[in-house]
Amino acid sequence: MSYRYVYDPIALEEYKDAIQWYTARSERAAENFIIEVKEKIKVICNDPLRYKCLYKGYRETSLKKYPYTIVYLLDEENKIVIVSSVYHHKRNPNKKYHK
Numbered sequence: 001m002s003y004r005y006v007y008d009p010i011a012l013e014e015y016k017d018a019i020q021w022y023t024a025r026s027e028r029a030a031e032n033f034i035i036e037v038k039e040k041i042k043v044i045c046n047d048p049l050r051y052k053c054l055y056k057g058y059r060e061t062s063l064k065k066y067p068y069t070i071v072y073l074l075d076e077e078n079k080i081v082i083v084s085s086v087y088h089h090k091r092n093p094n095k096k097y098h099k
């Protein structure tokens with residue numbers, strides 16, 4: 001059974017910032033970034049245990065063409081994937097799990 005997903009407010013802000021950054025440089029790059037994030041979240045929702053639990057229940061997976069990692073938590077009781085961060089690879093990794 002597929003899970004639903006929600007963005008944590010911080011993750012949504014990170015996602016919007018990334019879209020703005022790509023839009024300022026290329027509409028096509030921004031559109032492709034949005035598509036790749038949506039596709040990755042769809043994969044996560046269809047098989048949320050697919051990616052390793054790396055830190056205090058957080059799971060993560062990287063995008064293929066963009067330097068971002070999707071960090072998420074599971075609410076297994078309610079079948080919800082909580083996107084905790086859309087994290088750029090060059091940022092300080094110690095702040096990836098900001099909750």
